[in-house]
Amino acid sequence: MPSDLKPGVAPSSKPKFWNDPDKRALLFQVLMVLTVVGFIGYLVNNALTNLEQRGITTGFAFLGQTSGFDILLSLVEYDSTHTFGTTFVVGLLNTLLVSALGIILATLIGFVMGVARLSNNWLIGKVAAAYIEIFRNIPLLLQIFFWYFAVLRALPAPRQSIEFGSAFLNVRGLYLPSPVFESGFGLVTIAIGIAIAAVIVLTRWNKKRQDATGQRFPVLWTSLAILFGLPLLAFLVAGMPMSLDYPALQGFNFRGGMTIIPELLALLFALSIYTGAFIAEIVRSGIEAVNKGQTEAASALGLPKGKTLRLVVIPQAMRVIIPPLTSQYLNLAKNSSLATAIGYPDLVSVFMGTTLNQTGQAIEIIFMTMAVYLLISLSVSTLMNWYNKRMALVER
Amino acid sequence: MKKIASVAAASALALGVSAGAQASETLDSVKSKGFVQCGVSTGLPGFSNPDDKGNWQGMDVDVCRAVAAAVLGDASKVKYIPLTAKERFTALQSGEIDVLSRNTTWTQTRDTQLGLNFAGVNYYDGQGFMVSKNLGVKSALELDGAAVCIQSGTTTELNLSDYFREHKMSFTPVVFDTSDQTVKGFEAGRCDVLTSDQSQLYALRIKLADPGSAMVLPEVISKEPLGPVVRQGDDLWFNIVKWSLNAMITGEELGVTSGNIDSMKDSSNPNIRRFVGLEGPKGQGLELPDDWAYQIVKQVGSYGEVFERNVGEGSPLKISRGVNALWNKGGFLYAPPMR
Numbered sequence: 205m206p207s208d209l210k211p212g213v214a215p216s217s218k219p220k221f222w223n224d225p226d227k228r229a230l231l232f233q234v235l236m237v238l239t240v241v242g243f244i245g246y247l248v249n250n251a252l253t254n255l256e257q258r259g260i261t262t263g264f265a266f267l268g269q270t271s272g273f274d275i276l277l278s279l280v281e282y283d284s285t286h287t288f289g290t291t292f293v294v295g296l297l298n299t300l301l302v303s304a305l306g307i308i309l310a311t312l313i314g315f316v317m318g319v320a321r322l323s324n325n326w327l328i329g330k331v332a333a334a335y336i337e338i339f340r341n342i343p344l345l346l347q348i349f350f351w352y353f354a355v356l357r358a359l360p361a362p363r364q365s366i367e368f369g370s371a372f373l374n375v376r377g378l379y380l381p382s383p384v385f386e387s388g389f390g391l392v393t394i395a396i397g398i399a400i401a402a403v404i405v406l407t408r409w410n411k412k413r414q415d416a417t418g419q420r421f422p423v424l425w426t427s428l429a430i431l432f433g434l435p436l437l438a439f440l441v442a443g444m445p446m447s448l449d450y451p452a453l454q455g456f457n458f459r460g461g462m463t464i465i466p467e468l469l470a471l472l473f474a475l476s477i478y479t480g481a482f483i484a485e486i487v488r489s490g491i492e493a494v495n496k497g498q499t500e501a502a503s504a505l506g507l508p509k510g511k512t513l514r515l516v517v518i519p520q521a522m523r524v525i526i527p528p529l530t531s532q533y534l535n536l537a538k539n540s541s542l543a544t545a546i547g548y549p550d551l552v553s554v555f556m557g558t559t560l561n562q563t564g565q566a567i568e569i570i571f572m573t574m575a576v577y578l579l580i581s582l583s584v585s586t587l588m589n590w591y592n593k594r595m596a597l598v599e600r
Numbered sequence: 601m602k603k604i605a606s607v608a609a610a611s612a613l614a615l616g617v618s619a620g621a622q623a624s625e626t627l628d629s630v631k632s633k634g635f636v637q638c639g640v641s642t643g644l645p646g647f648s649n650p651d652d653k654g655n656w657q658g659m660d661v662d663v664c665r666a667v668a669a670a671v672l673g674d675a676s677k678v679k680y681i682p683l684t685a686k687e688r689f690t691a692l693q694s695g696e697i698d699v700l701s702r703n704t705t706w707t708q709t710r711d712t713q714l715g716l717n718f719a720g721v722n723y724y725d726g727q728g729f730m731v732s733k734n735l736g737v738k739s740a741l742e743l744d745g746a747a748v749c750i751q752s753g754t755t756t757e758l759n760l761s762d763y764f765r766e767h768k769m770s771f772t773p774v775v776f777d778t779s780d781q782t783v784k785g786f787e788a789g790r791c792d793v794l795t796s797d798q799s800q801l802y803a804l805r806i807k808l809a810d811p812g813s814a815m816v817l818p819e820v821i822s823k824e825p826l827g828p829v830v831r832q833g834d835d836l837w838f839n840i841v842k843w844s845l846n847a848m849i850t851g852e853e854l855g856v857t858s859g860n861i862d863s864m865k866d867s868s869n870p871n872i873r874r875f876v877g878l879e880g881p882k883g884q885g886l887e888l889p890d891d892w893a894y895q896i897v898k899q900v901g902s903y904g905e906v907f908e909r910n911v912g913e914g915s916p917l918k919i920s921r922g923v924n925a926l927w928n929k930g931g932f933l934y935a936p937p938m939r
Contacts, residue, residue, distance in 0.1 A: 255715070257833065258693065258715035258831065258832055258833055259712075259715045259832050259833065260693065260713070260714060260715035261713040261714075272757075272758040272761055272762065273757040273758055273760075273761050273773070274757075274760075274761045274764075274771070274773045275773065275775075276772060276773050276774060276775065283761075283765075284758075284761035284762070284765060285765075353784070353788075357788045357790075361789045375788065375789045375790055376747060376772075376789075376790065454745065455744060455745045455746075456735070456745055456746050456747070456792045457745050457746070457747060457772070457792075459745065466790070467774075544777065545777070547752075547774055547775050547776045547777075547781070547785070549775065553752065553775065557686050557752050557753060557775075557777075558686075558752050558753055558757060558775065560686065560753075561685060561686050561689070561752070561753030561754075562709075562753070562757075562758070563709075563713075564689055564693075564709070564710070564713060564714040566690050566693075
């Protein structure tokens, strides 16, 4: 009937769902998810079936078994009577230790070298450039071997140690006096806490006052005085409740004090110097990305050079620096797994190496190790993203 | 590198691409490939070590060659896959190798929880200590406080902890991936002591720049029965490896060698006639040619020959037979009768 046909008006019935792009996209996404989940399920099921068929023990019960082996370096109490669960913690902490120290050291080296490369002083600039080009272009594993086998192995035997006062350096590591805390040291800890809180309050108060009145208070020096003075005062009041345990040569080796093992030193040097070279380039590019007009404007306002760098250039450079810096931090944490090459007892060496071999439970252990690295990387990344948001340009 | 190997092996298990566990599947695959895939060490003189022409040699290598001689009739048809202590079991579990012959200690955990079977013992060993002579140490009991170099993923690591705990001594473990690295660490002075199975200590000592500067202490602190390992669930293959080893030992007991076996073929001694496959069970139960044991001794040699050639007087290691002599000569070696 002609009355049904109203030209220019779309047919009222809904289009077929395969003609609706939204629904079609949804369909394909659901199919994709099902395929991926199904594939993973198939893999897991297949692995479990195969393992059972071959009489290979599965499950995480091994974590409660006694480990029976010792570890070179442990931040928590550990000996061979502890469980495989503890070896996991020991390995994890050792990985975190070298990663955290490496990140701090690499950042320091990177910022100093990055700024130095831009220096107007010919020598400083060239030295920084040489450092960056050399260490950025040699594979990390070789650098680890270099530090371990070439540099640290040149050190003397324990009985011919190099002495620095009460510290000793030899092929077995660096031996330092270690502090022994006696009763009453709690007071000093409390004093440190109060000092930190006071400094935070002071900084905030100063910022408010400056915003309101324009007057400034010498925060830096006051803070330093509080940070060092208050704990020192508490230390003296409590009657100096701390003594030092000095390392001494006994039998084959030094006993007492604390030892920094050469494996840690070599790995730390290699990781931070290698990553530091990349960070230096990131810092340089960040600083160069700040428009020259900014510096000129700052000097036109009469700001001294130091303040120009600190208050004008760096805050703007940070926006460029932080995202690539994050990936360098992630690289450093992941590269720390090369520790196994020189026998530093990190997670890969202790847990995925010895523990895996003593228990034979490859799948569980590799899964746990991968999950840990994923977790470390995601945490670093979250933290840096948060910092990046804080530093981002606030549009007014 | 180790990580990649382990991950690859684990993914191989997950994907199910590896060899299955049905009876004789390994034998079929070996026959169709035309060679035996044998997991050996990354270099341990006397046990598995490539010579200057790149040919693998040693006690453990000869077990692989014996299996190849029995199955394929040609002892040279072996593909050697060097493995670290950490990689070895995963490589076997995932089917990357057919037999693991890599100075591996037979323990309860390994035999029962890893899906593996130990096919016998080809060397009775025990853990010992090597120290530098200028330390002036005469006994392992004087090692309190020492730094000890050790290879990771071995029973050695466990025995060491047990020994020091038992004697209330302290030590610093310095753990490396390969035995070569432990030697380097020992030479550089990173540790005072190198610990390993005694046979390995002698082998590693000749790798030192000055072998005379180090000595092996008299204490043996553990039992280390070393032998070839196969996957659990393939009984026929397990039997083949087990009886290849038994044939080498029986060969020595019967006095046959690679040199005299051809002339002994006409012997009237029924034991020898059974051995060379003229009488008795022959190769039936093993699904092998009748002359399988003959081929082993002809091409590889009896246990005595293999021992002398690789670790005994005919080698730089000069290890005495000791407990590795035949049962009727004061040792532990005893093969069940071949009949």
